[in-house]
Amino acid sequence: MKTDFEKYCDDCMDVLRTYTESLNKTSVSKIWKSIEDSPAGEGKIWLEDVLDNNYKERNPDTNFIYD
DSSP, X not given: OOOHHXXXXXXXXXXXXXXXXHSXXXXXXXXXXXXXXXXXXXXXXXHHHHHHHHHHHXXXXXXXXXX
């Protein structure tokens, strides 16, 4: 049985796959060729960070151990 976070990651990957499939061949090629030229951190999705930031925005009084 998957955790809620694993389900969230699967759903996010589905959105990314669907979006990528909607792009034309030229767009995908340009994006793919530019990966190595992109700054560190760009194009790399850390789903946990996205979720953490959203949670913090919605729950500003929450204290996180790593903060």
